[in-house]
Amino acid sequence: MAQLLRDRLSLDTVMEKPVLPALGLLAILIIGNTIIKVRFQTIYNAFFHPLAPVPGPWLARISRSYMTPAQAGLHRAQTLRSLHDKYGPVVRIGTNEVSISDWSAYRSIYSQKTSNKTIHFYEDTKLANDGPGNIFTFHSKEAHSARRKLQNPVFSQQAVLENESFIAEKADVLVRRIVSSENGTADVFLLDGLFSLEVILKCAFNRHYGDSPAGDSLTYLRAMDSSAVAIQVRAALPIIQRGVGRHLPGFVGRSYRGWDLWEKMTSALVQGFQANEAAQDTRQRFMATPATMNVDGFLGRRLNQPELVDEMMSIAFAGSGTTSTTLTYLLYSMARDQVRQERLRAELFAAPGHTLGELQDLPFLNAVIKETFRLYPTIISTLPRVLEQSVSVDKYLLPVGAFVGMQNYVHHRDASLFPHPDEFWPERWLVDENAAGSNDKLKDMNAALTPFSLGPRNCIGQNLARAELYIATSRIFTKVRLTLNETMTEWDMEMEDRFNIAPKGRRCLLDVEVLS
Numbered sequence: 001m002a003q004l005l006r007d008r009l010s011l012d013t014v015m016e017k018p019v020l021p022a023l024g025l026l027a028i029l030i031i032g033n034t035i036i037k038v039r040f041q042t043i044y045n046a047f048f049h050p051l052a053p054v055p056g057p058w059l060a061r062i063s064r065s066y067m068t069p070a071q072a073g074l075h076r077a078q079t080l081r082s083l084h085d086k087y088g089p090v091v092r093i094g095t096n097e098v099s100i101s102d103w104s105a106y107r108s109i110y111s112q113k114t115s116n117k118t119i120h121f122y123e124d125t126k127l128a129n130d131g132p133g134n135i136f137t138f139h140s141k142e143a144h145s146a147r148r149k150l151q152n153p154v155f156s157q158q159a160v161l162e163n164e165s166f167i168a169e170k171a172d173v174l175v176r177r178i179v180s181s182e183n184g185t186a187d188v189f190l191l192d193g194l195f196s197l198e199v200i201l202k203c204a205f206n207r208h209y210g211d212s213p214a215g216d217s218l219t220y221l222r223a224m225d226s227s228a229v230a231i232q233v234r235a236a237l238p239i240i241q242r243g244v245g246r247h248l249p250g251f252v253g254r255s256y257r258g259w260d261l262w263e264k265m266t267s268a269l270v271q272g273f274q275a276n277e278a279a280q281d282t283r284q285r286f287m288a289t290p291a292t293m294n295v296d297g298f299l300g301r302r303l304n305q306p307e308l309v310d311e312m313m314s315i316a317f318a319g320s321g322t323t324s325t326t327l328t329y330l331l332y333s334m335a336r337d338q339v340r341q342e343r344l345r346a347e348l349f350a351a352p353g354h355t356l357g358e359l360q361d362l363p364f365l366n367a368v369i370k371e372t373f374r375l376y377p378t379i380i381s382t383l384p385r386v387l388e389q390s391v392s393v394d395k396y397l398l399p400v401g402a403f404v405g406m407q408n409y410v411h412h413r414d415a416s417l418f419p420h421p422d423e424f425w426p427e428r429w430l431v432d433e434n435a436a437g438s439n440d441k442l443k444d445m446n447a448a449l450t451p452f453s454l455g456p457r458n459c460i461g462q463n464l465a466r467a468e469l470y471i472a473t474s475r476i477f478t479k480v481r482l483t484l485n486e487t488m489t490e491w492d493m494e495m496e497d498r499f500n501i502a503p504k505g506r507r508c509l510l511d512v513e514v515l516s
């Protein structure tokens, strides 16, 4: 027995002894291997990656998250501008990512063949709860071009002209709201938001809202705006889907519940339109009609309910905040500059008429709108793309698979094309055609002005957006004189980069004088 025990003990000892060192060795090997791998990857990224020759901050060579703090701080575009000032037109901003500021590269980067939308960025903007994606988010080029074909007719210039009376009607409501603002001070940030949303809801669903700024359209606007936080939280933490998020406390939970409400309201609009309007709209005038009635060529059928709701939420989202912030910055610029405001008014009063066509012929109005697009491009930030073809920019060859991006905020401030780039100076667009080289310069300025982007994923709603800006601007400045309210500070109107801009103070208070 004693011998047995001894044998057993010695066997255990024999068994135990090598186990610990073996585990230790394994751990050391695993850790060592990881360190070597990480080191190797880091060394590769820093020195041998195809993007290694591209200049940029040292940390960006080895980290994918170099831009995260700027993005979280809502100043990504401004940070990129400083990086371009320091490093030149092509800057490496991540292990596999570059930013480009050379406007002449825009057309090739954003062409059908060269690139595609990055999945991780755009997939996050699926909007309906069980929605499969929408025209804005599709990665598949076939799915996207079929959806674009389906929707294009209701966004054409012809379609916008047919809906001109709707836009004028809503612009008149906007003017009445401005005029009747409390104490003669209007918050045009809020009122412009309602205006562009109500234009969309009218043009999409034939839905009309009254003059009161405190009706259902305000509830819709607030619900849509409040969901921005939840959309970002879901993107950063995919585990927090809608079902979980709506139960969270505080502003995050509120944002998820706002998102639910926005979807519910859109769904009700879609159902109302299906029941009462769609089949009667034989001229296919309303933006919801083709998506409701016609076959999507990629799917080979009509859109089902979640697809339709997702699509309409994306149109409301893409089409309202964009136009309204542009209009807000236009009014702000004019309210700060009475001389230019008078010049604009004089041009409007002297115009033969105020139809869209007539307004689009007015040189100073055109210059004011272009300058607003240049200085306050509502989509301020990077439109991220993944390269499907290698492309040369400056002296660098950017390989297939690299993430690339350009941002209006940066190339719209290219001082070689736009002297005094941070100044609102509409006269820069009124080029003397007889001066030497002026036409070439104007051609370049126009080519560098890309507020609606270019290529297959450019803005489908740009005709409508332009029409809203021309009509609203003319209606406002022929009825009222605007001046900046004394409580407004520069900080209030600083642009926050949320992809789309928002003024930091979330208000734009203007004092209103009704013209006799």
Ligand code: HEM
Residues within 6 Å of the ligand: 135, 136, 137, 148, 200, 314, 315, 318, 319, 320, 322, 323, 326, 377, 378, 379, 383, 451, 452, 453, 456, 457, 458, 459, 460, 461, 462, 464, 465
């Ligand atoms: C001043 C107003 C507007 C500006 C500056 C603007 C700008 C843009 C830009 C830059 C893009 C490309 C985004 C990207 O590639 O990620 C875009 C796409 C889009 N915009 Fe606009 N937009 C405006 C108004 C509108 C309006 C009024 C609508 C609809 C009613 C609209 C609907 C869309 C849609 C659906 C897309 C996605 C198109 C696609 O991928 O095929 N936008 N817009």
